[in-house]
Amino acid sequence: MTPNIPPRRIEEASINAWPALRQMLFDGWLLRFSGGFTKRANSILPLYPSEQPLPEKVRYCENLYARERLQTVFRLTSIGAAGEIDDYLDRRGYRHDDPTEVLCAPAPRTASFEGPRIHLCSRERWLDIYTELTHLPASAQPLHRAILKGIQTECAYASLEIDGVPLACGLGVIEQDLLGLFDVFTHPEQRGRGLARALVSQLMAWGADQGAGMTYLQVSAGNAAAKALYDRLGFRMSHHYWYRISG
Numbered sequence: 001m002t003p004n005i006p007p008r009r010i011e012e013a014s015i016n017a018w019p020a021l022r023q024m025l026f027d028g029w030l031l032r033f034s035g036g037f038t039k040r041a042n043s044i045l046p047l048y049p050s051e052q053p054l055p056e057k058v059r060y061c062e063n064l065y066a067r068e069r070l071q072t073v074f075r076l077t078s079i080g081a082a083g084e085i086d087d088y089l090d091r092r093g094y095r096h097d098d099p100t101e102v103l104c105a106p107a108p109r110t111a112s113f114e115g116p117r118i119h120l121c122s123r124e125r126w127l128d129i130y131t132e133l134t135h136l137p138a139s140a141q142p143l144h145r146a147i148l149k150g151i152q153t154e155c156a157y158a159s160l161e162i163d164g165v166p167l168a169c170g171l172g173v174i175e176q177d178l179l180g181l182f183d184v185f186t187h188p189e190q191r192g193r194g195l196a197r198a199l200v201s202q203l204m205a206w207g208a209d210q211g212a213g214m215t216y217l218q219v220s221a222g223n224a225a226a227k228a229l230y231d232r233l234g235f236r237m238s239h240h241y242w243y244r245i246s247g
Helices: 007-017 054-067 083-089 123-134 136-147 195-209 224-232
Strands: 022-026 029-033 044-046 073-077 095-106 119-120 155-162 167-173 179-186 214-220 235-245
Touching: 007 095, 007 167, 007 214, 007 224, 022 073, 029 054, 044 083, 054 073, 054 083, 054 235, 073 083, 083 235, 119 195, 123 136, 123 155, 123 167, 123 179, 155 195, 167 195, 179 195, 195 224, 214 224
Parallel strands: 044 073, 179 214
Antiparallel strands: 022 029, 029 044, 073 235, 095 214, 095 235, 119 155, 155 167, 167 179
């Protein structure tokens, strides 16, 4: 059963949890600019019905993103009236990319864990761990740091280590009664050992301690292993989104 929480509420929290460096509202669309680091922070989000003709709006946005030397990227969700926009962008040659499911689960009732415990560390220490695990390019690190600094609510920068060696990491962001999980990553050679389950479970318990009754996260629609893990942890589909990217 899908947890009883409005998808629009989750969308709002996720936008706040991954803030753009700059943004502007334009006739019902939120335009986000962050130097190209992640599609989430450099895309156009239709929020509510518009007044201007769609072709004129799209061309105006294309010019703005071209000025920033960025591709024009739209993030479209299953909860809005995205059909007309999606069809128009398809005809205009925008490619469909990265279909993603948004899952949510209620807070755990108990907090008993097996295996290694997470460490909550500073933002700078966590950035070092994330960079090492994911091989994030040096050029992207300042943008990543700037986005994290822009988060306005309580965060948990978590790592999971064995014998002092970080093997997995994740970020939890609280907004009132919601916990969002981001940047969950396990070292490729350490997968299948239950580390991601331990990390996510303990972050969910941390969120519950902060008053969050629900956890949400985003997972690629094609990531069968991650979806199986989240299903075992009680996550269910809330809604989904996808990107349209200019050629």
